[in-house]
Amino acid sequence: MFLTDEEKGMRDGAEGEAVVAAMDLLIRYGEALGAERLVETRNVAGTMTQPSPAKQKLVEEGGWARAYAVINLDCDRDIEIPRMKVPTCQLQHGFGPDAAGLTGYSPQFIELQGSAESYYSERGVNILATCTPYQVGNLPVRGEHVAWMESSAVVYANSVLGARTNCEGGASTGAASLTGRIPYWGNHLTENRFASHLVQADVPIDSFQEWGMFGYFVGEQVEEARPAVIGDLGQPDLADLKHFGAATATSGGVELYHIPGITPEAPSLDAAFGGRAAPAPIRYGRREREWVYETLNARGTSTDVDFVLLGCPHASLDQVARIAFLLEDRRLHPGTELWVMTPGALRTMADRNGYTRTIERAGGRVLTDSCPAMSKAAPPGTRVFATDSAKQAHYLPAILGIEAWFGTLDECIDAAVTGTWRGGLR
């Protein structure tokens, strides 16, 4: 792989041991991918603070420097971790103090994460603590090379914002933060950004639920390819595309899609395919829509709902406001909990606007930093949960061994208030 003189310097120790380790990882990674070179980046979204048993052990052995070396640089040497070379943010991680005592989630982990936040803040990491950095001020511009992880954020950055990133991991982002480099491969190259598949909706895609279900179908069909989607599409908003992209990256591995006329790199269908002829479309009709609905509800048998989870990916302020509106002057069923996950910055706005108070008065909670899937924890005794998120309905049964119902926000709020799932495909 070609290295510039500056990169060779970093590799050979000009910027210290941690940068040597970072360059070593980037070279191994870039060569394994077959990348010709690295590309400069000044926007890294990774994860360092999330506790895990393996990380806890490393911290006990050698502090956060050891954890960063092993997990974020794949390096076993004892090295000091300098200040991040380029702007870096922490994505979602484990539950924070606001969720203490609500689940069986380890209090030691909450404490460990607090110490991680101090350590990494001192080294220049912005603790955004959300899977949606683009909702709280980290908005890369079109064409900008970034190094992000979190599949739902990656697909949003590539598709909706037109920034360029592969689906990075903890080690590659750890190395990128200290070097300002990432392999120039995959989604960073213009020729790899054109659509490869065409999916046509023959049923109206005109609500949060429909965008999520359509996304789940698209991901299942195209796997890790690059779809352009057309057909009976309404005008999506941020929350719709947040849901759509997350779903495509859950049932499949979509990192980039185009919606001709909507997303920035596809002013037209022709542009989406880079001037090449579009293939015959994969059709999404009534039967396919029913298949998605049944798949996402396949883990639900009991209609007694213990737990309603909203905000996956983390809720926008508009979503929090809508939930508060629906819960005004209502009370949750005594045996049912309701959580709304949102970025800490938006929680502050929700507090200021009174949304948090309305949701809490009904018996619900507005929480930050994490989600039940990331933290592998739900309210004690949860057997059946309901959600409006295709991603959470897909993952949580596998992670927690609980039943899932997937439906609209109104159906989820109804379940929270009555304790009973009464949803159905309409």
Next chain:
Amino acid sequence: MNPGEPGPRPGPLSAAPLAELRGRGIVPGVVEAEALVTHDAISGFGGIDVATGTVIEPRHELFGVCFTGKVLVFPGAKGSSGWSGYFQSTRLMGTGPAAMVFNVLTTKAVLGAIVTRVPTVVEATPDPLDVIRTGDLVRVDGDTGVVTLLRRAVSDVAPTTP
């Protein structure tokens, strides 16, 4: 068998290899172990349990099957970007696979193989999924990029589930 160690070796390998699949080694090292083969892409986050080295995705062909110490032969990675971190955790917990063989190159799977630190061959021909079956004894040479089929599984029974 201790996690991470190669599977049991047969007696002297007098017979010629049954098949050689040539690809590109991306993580060095040589290991001989039993293959665990799936035609389904694997999810890291929400797809595997790192404490037990087991696939936990309900609709997955390998649901409930343990990959610890096996040569994991699979199409590629899907799902969350936690993929590499989850497989790295299997290394740290001693539940990782012995080697990886996959043909769909993604950042998730490539970085995952590197941080799992097990011999890995990618882009092999003929397609490993057409040649290798679960239970076959294979050698993965991450230095030369060759996967060698050494011995067929005794029977084609499906892997046991716990």
